[in-house]
Amino acid sequence: MNSHLLLEPAFLAQLDRLALVSRRMRAGQMQGERRSPQRGSSVEFADFRTYTSGDDFRQIDWNAYARLERLFVKLFVAEEDLTFHLLLDASKSMDWGEPSKWAFARRLAAALGYVVLVGFDRLNGAALGGARLPTPLRGKRKALAWFDWLSSLRPGGELNPATALGDYMARAGRPGPLLLISDLLGPGWEAGLRALAGHQYELTVLHVLSPQEVSPTLEGDVRLVDSETSAAVELTADYDLLQRYRSRLAAWQEHLRQSCAAIDAHYVFIETSISLEDLVLAYLRKYEVLR
Amino acid sequence: MSPFIAPLAFALTALIPVIVALYFLKLRRQEQLISSVYLWQEMVRDVAANAPWQRLRPNWLLLLQILFLVALILALARPFSWTLATTGDHLILIVDTSASMAAHDVEPNRLGQAIEQARRLIASLPAEVPVTLIAAGDQVEVPLSASNDRSRLGQVFDSLRPGSGSADLATALELASAVAAGEADAQIVLLSDGGGQLPARLSSAAALRYIPIGVSGENQAISAISLDPGPGGHGLSAFVRLTNYGKQQVERRLVLTAYPTHPARSGGQIVTVRDLALPADEAVALTVPDLPTETVAIEARLEGTDILPPDDRAWAVAPLIAGAQIQIVGPGNRFLEMALSLLPGVEVTTISPADYEAAWSSAAPQTTDTNWLTIFDTVLPEEGHYPPGALFFLGPLRSGEFFSVTGELTLPTPLPASANDPLLRYVDLREVVVQRAARIPLPAWGRPVIVADDSDGAAPLLVVGERGGRRIAVLAFDLRQSDLPLRVAFPILLANLVDLLAPGAGGALPATVAPAQPLAIPLPPQATAALVTLPDGSTRRLPAQHGSALLDETASPGVYEVAWEAEGERWPLGRFAVNASSPAESDAAPRQELEIAGMENRTIAAEQPVRQEWWRPLVWVALALLLAEWLLQHRGEVVWLWGQAARRRRAEG
Numbered sequence: 050m051n052s053h054l055l056l057e058p059a060f061l062a063q064l065d066r067l068a069l070v071s072r073r074m075r076a077g078q079m080q081g082e083r084r085s086p087q088r089g090s091s092v093e094f095a096d097f098r099t100y101t102s103g104d105d106f107r108q109i110d111w112n113a114y115a116r117l118e119r120l121f122v123k124l125f126v127a128e129e130d131l132t133f134h135l136l137l138d139a140s141k142s143m144d145w146g147e148p149s150k151w152a153f154a155r156r157l158a159a160a161l162g163y164v165v166l167v168g169f170d171r172l173n174g175a176a177l178g179g180a181r182l183p184t185p186l187r188g189k190r191k192a193l194a195w196f197d198w199l200s201s202l203r204p205g206g207e208l209n210p211a212t213a214l215g216d217y218m219a220r221a222g223r224p225g226p227l228l229l230i231s232d233l234l235g236p237g238w239e240a241g242l243r244a245l246a247g248h249q250y251e252l253t254v255l256h257v258l259s260p261q262e263v264s265p266t267l268e269g270d271v272r273l274v275d276s277e278t279s280a281a282v283e284l285t286a287d288y289d290l291l292q293r294y295r296s297r298l299a300a301w302q303e304h305l306r307q308s309c310a311a312i313d314a315h316y317v318f319i320e321t322s323i324s325l326e327d328l329v330l331a332y333l334r335k336y337e338v339l340r
Numbered sequence: 341m342s343p344f345i346a347p348l349a350f351a352l353t354a355l356i357p358v359i360v361a362l363y364f365l366k367l368r369r370q371e372q373l374i375s376s377v378y379l380w381q382e383m384v385r386d387v388a389a390n391a392p393w394q395r396l397r398p399n400w401l402l403l404l405q406i407l408f409l410v411a412l413i414l415a416l417a418r419p420f421s422w423t424l425a426t427t428g429d430h431l432i433l434i435v436d437t438s439a440s441m442a443a444h445d446v447e448p449n450r451l452g453q454a455i456e457q458a459r460r461l462i463a464s465l466p467a468e469v470p471v472t473l474i475a476a477g478d479q480v481e482v483p484l485s486a487s488n489d490r491s492r493l494g495q496v497f498d499s500l501r502p503g504s505g506s507a508d509l510a511t512a513l514e515l516a517s518a519v520a521a522g523e524a525d526a527q528i529v530l531l532s533d534g535g536g537q538l539p540a541r542l543s544s545a546a547a548l549r550y551i552p553i554g555v556s557g558e559n560q561a562i563s564a565i566s567l568d569p570g571p572g573g574h575g576l577s578a579f580v581r582l583t584n585y586g587k588q589q590v591e592r593r594l595v596l597t598a599y600p601t602h603p604a605r606s607g608g609q610i611v612t613v614r615d616l617a618l619p620a621d622e623a624v625a626l627t628v629p630d631l632p633t634e635t636v637a638i639e640a641r642l643e644g645t646d647i648l649p650p651d652d653r654a655w656a657v658a659p660l661i662a663g664a665q666i667q668i669v670g671p672g673n674r675f676l677e678m679a680l681s682l683l684p685g686v687e688v689t690t691i692s693p694a695d696y697e698a699a700w701s702s703a704a705p706q707t708t709d710t711n712w713l714t715i716f717d718t719v720l721p722e723e724g725h726y727p728p729g730a731l732f733f734l735g736p737l738r739s740g741e742f743f744s745v746t747g748e749l750t751l752p753t754p755l756p757a758s759a760n761d762p763l764l765r766y767v768d769l770r771e772v773v774v775q776r777a778a779r780i781p782l783p784a785w786g787r788p789v790i791v792a793d794d795s796d797g798a799a800p801l802l803v804v805g806e807r808g809g810r811r812i813a814v815l816a817f818d819l820r821q822s823d824l825p826l827r828v829a830f831p832i833l834l835a836n837l838v839d840l841l842a843p844g845a846g847g848a849l850p851a852t853v854a855p856a857q858p859l860a861i862p863l864p865p866q867a868t869a870a871l872v873t874l875p876d877g878s879t880r881r882l883p884a885q886h887g888s889a890l891l892d893e894t895a896s897p898g899v900y901e902v903a904w905e906a907e908g909e910r911w912p913l914g915r916f917a918v919n920a921s922s923p924a925e926s927d928a929a930p931r932q933e934l935e936i937a938g939m940e941n942r943t944i945a946a947e948q949p950v951r952q953e954w955w956r957p958l959v960w961v962a963l964a965l966l967l968a969e970w971l972l973q974h975r976g977e978v979v980w981l982w983g984q985a986a987r988r989r990r991a992e993g
Contacts, residue, residue: 145375234376262375268976272369275377282377283369288976297379 055159055196060326064160067329067339068168071131071226072251096124132171132185132223134250135162137199138231139179140208141277146259146321151204153321154230154257160329161228162186162195164339174198175217177231178208207277214241224249228338232257235277239308252314253338256305260322265294345953349416356406363402404969408962415958420951428527428547430470430486432516433458436532436553437477437500438507439855439925443533443647445556450930454531454553455497461529462493464952472519473497476512476536478505478856486519504650504855504895506924507536513548513936514539520546534931535924542936550934557929558586560618561651561921562640566851567658570629576658577629578611580640584618585927591617593643596628598635602901602915603655604877608639636915637899648928651921655899657851658915664842664862665689667727669696670717675825676734679834685849685862686838693719700725712842712864718818728866728906730811730841735818736778742807743786743814747779752792752817754801763789763804763836767829774824777801777817785812804840811841811865841865843887849902849914854922858892861913867904870913875899894918 056064100109100120108122137158143151158174165172167189174182174195179202186195210231227250231238246252267273267286274281284290302318309316317336319328333339344350374380435458441451462471470486473496483496509532520526526546533554542548564581571577578598584590593615597608612628631638635658642652666680668690680688691699700721715732720740731742739745754769769790779799782788786805791798804813819825824833842865853859861870863884870882870889875898882889884904894900897920902913971978 142375145373150375232375234378236378259375262379265374267372269973270369272371273377273380274371274373276373276375278377280377280381281371282380284380287973288979291976294379297382301379 055156055199056163060160061163063326063330064163065167067164067334069133069161069164069170069226069228070337070340094123094125097121098124130170130187132173132225133165134217134221134225134227135165135172135174136214136217136227136229136231137174137176137179137202138208138229138233139176139202139204140235141205142232142234142275143257144204145276146261148259148321150232150257150259150321153319153325155199155202156325157255157257157319157328158230159196159199160325162199163192166192166195171225173221176202177210177213177217178206179203181217181220208235210235210237211241211244212237214245218245218248218250224251226251226253228253228255230255230257232262233305239305242309242314243312246312246314252309252312254305254309254314254316255338256302256316256318258318258320260320263298263320265291267291343419343421345418345420345951347417349413349418352409352413352416355409359405359409360402363399363405400972401969404965404972408965408969411958411962411965415955415962418953418955419958420953422951428469428525430472430520430523430526431461431465432472432474432519432526432528432546433461434474434476434509434512434516434528434530434532435500436507436509436530436536437475437503438536439502439504439650439920439922440506440533440535440648440928441553442502442650443554443556443559443928445554445558445647445928449502450533450553451500451502454551455500457531457551457553458529459494459497462490472516474512474516475500476507476509476532477503478508478854480508480511480515482515504897504920505857506922507532509536510539513542513544517542517544517546520544530934533928534934535928537924538934538936548936552930552932554928554930556586556647557927558588558590559646559648559651559926559928560584560586560590560592560642561648561923561926562642562654562919563623563921563923563926564625565638565640565654565656565917565919567631567635567638567656570631575629575633576631576635577627578631578638578640578656579625579627580654581623581625582616582618582642583623583923583926584620585929586646587620589617589619590646591615591644594626595641595643597639597641598631599637599639599899600632600634601636602873602877603637603639603899604873604875611638637917648926650897651919651926653897654919654921655897655917657899657917664712664864666713666715666838666842667691667711668715668717669693669721670715670719670734673717673734673819675819675830676715676717676834679825679831680838682831683835683838693721697722697725712866713838728810730865731813732837732841733812733814735815735821736780742812743780743783743803745778745780749774749777749779749792749794749799749816751775752777752794752799752801754790754792755798757788757791757798757800761789763802763833763840765832765836767833767836768827769829772824772827772829773822774801774817775821777821780814780816783814786814804837813837813841850916852917852919853894853900855897855918855920856895858890859894859916860888860890861902862888863904863913864906866906868907869905871903871905871910873901875918881905 097110098121100122104122110121110123113121135158137154143154162172162174166186169188171185171187172195173185182198227245229252233256242252242254270285272281272283306316315336315338317333317338323332329339435454437451441449441454443450446453468488470488471484471493472482472486473484473493475481475483484493487493516528520528528544528546528548530548530550531553534552561583562580563583566579567576568579569576578596580594580596582594593613595610596612598611599608600606609632611631616624618624637655637657640654646652664685665687668676668688670693672690677688677690680686711727711729713730713732714727715734718735718737720736720738723741726741733740736745752774754772754774756764756769777792780803782800782803783805785807786803788798788800789804790802792801801816802813806812824830849861863870865887867884869884872880872882872891874880874893875896880893882891897918899915899917901915903910904913
């Protein structure tokens, strides 16, 4: 698939000015643009330390030696890269709705991944219930590889969220900010998210639902078939039932929001009827996912 | 017998279990693929009802569908009830509005009951059948003719009131028959208590139904009352007759009150109170003598209750106080006085010319102003001394203000001036001998009635005419010079003349008048208006026309007082009483059957029941249930559409 279909060049240019927000300082693997808890070689002074043999002579503060006749080494804040994890729910339930949740989620992932790469951060990604990114990507030049990987993904199959998240965690290496794009339909998501939070992942849950899921337009006697499990429910859709569904949906969203707050995770609800540009350039900045 | 015309329709009840079965076994559901049933599974209680018997819980849609089917089946079965309704192409209702319909032996009264029955009849009538309403009181009215406007009919019913006279059922039935004659299938329904005048014979092709109204005839009434001069002409005595029209003896108390003036102006004096036992179907009469001399009216009142209160009060007035007054000025003429005194309601006075002139010269000439007619018998007053009112000159010897005497006729032969003069009706002038008569040229104001064949042409012997609003007659010969007074023609001619000169003098004011009957009040010629004091004390001013005034406000029972007015002066004329009681109406027992010649085999005493069907309201119920079911099924869309419309209104507003 042509990766250029994912995002417009003009939109990419706007994304160049954005950066993903990380709420904690983390040690990185390479020199980057993020403040690290490590001491390094930036221009920002951090602390003094008594000289020990093997320290770089260039870091000795000779003015302090003149006053105190002791050797001190000046320490500077290290600026390192961060590893962002971008998880995309590729279960069959995502391939539904008008506009399609899957297409929307993939474009959102492309945009967020591009922002990560532009910020010289490391990007690790996986499609839950699908393929993993073969190697973490870094730098704007890898954007095309990221887009190509996303384009190669196909939704399908049944997903056990707790297992899938556990698998990813086991192989992901260094924890860091993690963005999950999913419809969260089905059990097991909360357990998986709690496990991620317990392993120092900094979670942002982007909950994507289609307009048909928010305000269903069912009528009469229907048999609803689950796209993932093929389970069916029979019901008589009437005004009361649809009212109760909307109440139930609102209660479920509130429950998810509170569960996320309990594990210090961001919860952002997204209806796919919104344009991606509006979402990224305005909505996510408002929720402090981007800046 | 089954109250359904088509009970076979109940076979369709077999559809009810089918609907229930279809509801339970609804297998054909529309399949829809959705992302996940995760949310639906948790919330939809219906979903759990995969087991068929769990659906046996209240379901409004199913209930409405079954109710709709039940209503439809009931409508198809055409249920009916027996009712006393009528059929036909045209319903002609005759409602009795006579006085006896005010009897309250039924609630609220007989007329109210009759109207209720009429409403019931009309309610069962198809909307396209026209209704004609005839109100039969003492006058027959048709307030509504062949109308389909039921609301107008309701208004007319509301406006009906019991009258004060008896019912003219004869006219009403003949009118109804005439209306029905042009219709193929008209039906006449008579709602009455049966009192009133029935036609001697009625031939009508239409079906006639009589619905008797009323249950009881227990009524007592003052059936007669009068106030007359006492024995020997001293004082006044009252005569009262009480009649019990009921089937049981009752005790009633009679209160007799005497009034010195019109009852509305002053309180009366109770002159007697008597407890009387009134045997069933009998009358009791009593006389109360020695009433106060100043009494002008009495009121008799029966205390206690019966079914018809209006006839428990009655009034009577003292005898006439002033009739038509005719004054003769002359030496006295026995023939003339005799002939005039034969006229009813006429008071004749004779005055000598000297006294007449003396009265003119005195300060009170008004004593002559009330005379309706002044006859100058062979004399003429001094110039200008003519009283108001009509003038009649007999055998004038000289010229006067109104005519000239130019000579004398000897043995003229009187002849009618024209063949059909109303003044000479029944007057035979043949063989009338006149010795001498004055030769009077025909005045400009007059026309000749009797002429004499003379050598110079026809010389008038009797001239009548009008000058300045005053009627004048001149007879050219002295009665004493003729044998006319000895002939039958004389009183007839005199009566005709008085009728012409003072039209009101011909009829005296009656002592009693039937309720709501118009009354012509006789007035002197000079009167400009009559003033009538009604029982409630209010006064009506009625303009005089040709010697009388017409009073049509005689509906309220009581005492009426009449005066006349001329040139600003007012003179009493008399009184009369209006009493609600009439034997035909007071005998209020309802008749269960009416016998009318010519209608024997069509007169139906009892009502005939007919079937009234009820499928129409049931169809409406079924439609309403169907609509409710649809709204329940689609209320989501209905609410959405409603919201859209509200938003649009807000946006436009």
